[in-house]
Amino acid sequence: MRRTKFARTLVVGSALVMVGLAYAVLVPDGAAGADGPQSQQIEEGRKLFAVGCSSCHGAHAEGGTDGEGHITGPSLIGVGAAAVDFQVSTGRMPAAQTGAQVPQKPRVYTPEETAALAAYIASLAPGPAIPAEEAYDVSKATQEEVVRGGELFRTNCTACHNFSGRGGALPNGRYAPSLMETTPKNMYQAMLTGPQQMPVFSDGVFTPEDKRAVIAYLVSLQQSEDPGGFGLGRLGPVSEGLWGWLLGIGALVGVAVWIGAKTPRVKRDEQGPKG
Ligand code: HEC
Ligand code: HEC
Structure with missing residues (x-):
């Protein structure tokens, strides 16, 4: 009696601990919905933008031109977080120099910085979300x-x-x-x-x-x-060829050994009765 009661308490207790742990793991930090962390992220994005993007896109992302009136970067008002995430995560932005097309390159900003930049642009005007x-x-x-x-x-x-x-x-x-x-x-x-x-x-x-x-x-x-x-092993034809080679050679060696082991005995057996 006592033992089963104790076991039950143990089961219930550990189940509660598991639920608590699962909750701690599954519910992200910002889930409280407070305004604090988000406006902090926007502020961080604004700072990153001022350093890395404003020279082409303008101090407030309104678009920029060089001394001769050529557009250095379009306005980003309303392009949305999705455009920023796409451009920055593929390394297209920050653009290095102006050519026919801004190419992909290794990304410059971490995922956290990218999210901050996206949050900043999204805070300026509504646009497609990530x-x-x-x-x-x-x-x-x-x-x-x-x-x-x-x-x-x-x-x-x-x-x-x-x-x-x-x-x-x-x-x-x-x-x-x-x-x-x-x-x-x-x-x-x-x-x-x-x-x-x-x-x-x-x-x-x-x-x-x-x-x-x-x-x-x-x-x-x-x-x-x-x-x-x-x-x-995703090594492609090389590894496949290697396996084919090893298996093929292995089979050939096996056959050779088998023939080698078999033939003399058969011959001897055949010769046996005659001799
Ligand atoms: C050297 C100048 C330059 C810098 C620096 C630069 N950009 Fe750009 N950006 C451009 C140009 C030019 C385009 C337009 C490309 C096109 O459409 O051909 C562009 C396009 C974009 C677009 C796409 C807009 C749309 O309509 O979809 C986004 C988003 C963007 N930039 C974000 C950024 C961010 C964020 C940074 C800073 C991390 C940055 N850019 C830095 C020049 C620049
Ligand atoms: C008028 C031509 C055109 C059509 C039509 C078009 N695309 Fe594109 N797409 C482009 C160009 C140009 C780029 C490169 C833009 C850049 O470098 O910023 C691109 C970029 C992309 C990229 C990003 C690739 C990368 O490496 O980052 C994807 C994904 C894509 N297109 C998918 C599609 C899909 C899916 C469709 C059809 C639903 C489509 N495109 C229709 C011209 C086109």
Whole structure:
């Protein structure tokens, strides 16, 4: 009797501890909804912007021009957090020099700094927000979704990005990049914000379901790019060839040993009765 009571108390007690731990782990710090942390983030973003972006985009992101009236950077009022996250996480911004097109490069800002910059721009005027992970998580996408995404891609995107998504040249030294390395999040954000020559595929025209389908299709293309085919350590043909070679040679050696071991005995046996 006493023991079962004690065991029950133990079970209930440890269950409570587990719930407490799960709560502490799952509920993020800022969940209290207080204004404090957020305005602090905006303030941090404003400072980062003043140092790294205002020289081209203006002191208050209103857009900037050089001494001769050429635009050094467009106004960012209303471009939204998604545009900032896309541009900064792909390393396009801060732009290094002005050319036909601002290229991708290794990102300069950490994810926290990027979030602060995005929060600052979003605080100036409403614009497309950074999508929630559910919007672009296609790990559970169905085959129909992939097929539909392929149709949408061929209708809306191949003119610039090529049938295989590997990109292509555009007039005046510009280009549509390959999409084989792009993350699902940035696929979504590119459609949402239309960087440079790319049109905006706003949610009204191209629904979130359409975007998800296209992302599911592009991710399936990226996965089928795996050069090894069987994913042998993702080393591609080299590792596959090596395995083929080892197995093949191994089999040959095995056969040779087998023949070597077998033949003399058979001969001896055959010779036996005769001799
Ligand atoms: C050397 C100048 C330069 C600097 C520095 C720079 N930008 Fe830009 N930025 C540009 C130009 C030029 C464009 C327009 C590119 C185009 O559309 O061809 C642009 C475009 C953008 C866009 C896209 C706007 C849209 O309509 O979608 C965002 C967002 C942006 N910049 C954010 C930033 C942020 C944040 C920083 C600082 C971390 C920064 N930029 C630093 C020149 C600059
Ligand atoms: C008119 C030509 C055009 C069309 C149509 C177009 N894009 Fe783009 N896309 C571009 C250009 C140009 C860029 C590069 C912009 C830049 O460098 O800032 C781009 C960039 C992208 C990127 C970012 C890639 C990276 O490496 O960061 C993605 C993702 C993308 N496009 C997806 C799509 C999808 C999906 C569609 C169809 C729904 C589409 N695009 C339609 C021209 C186009």
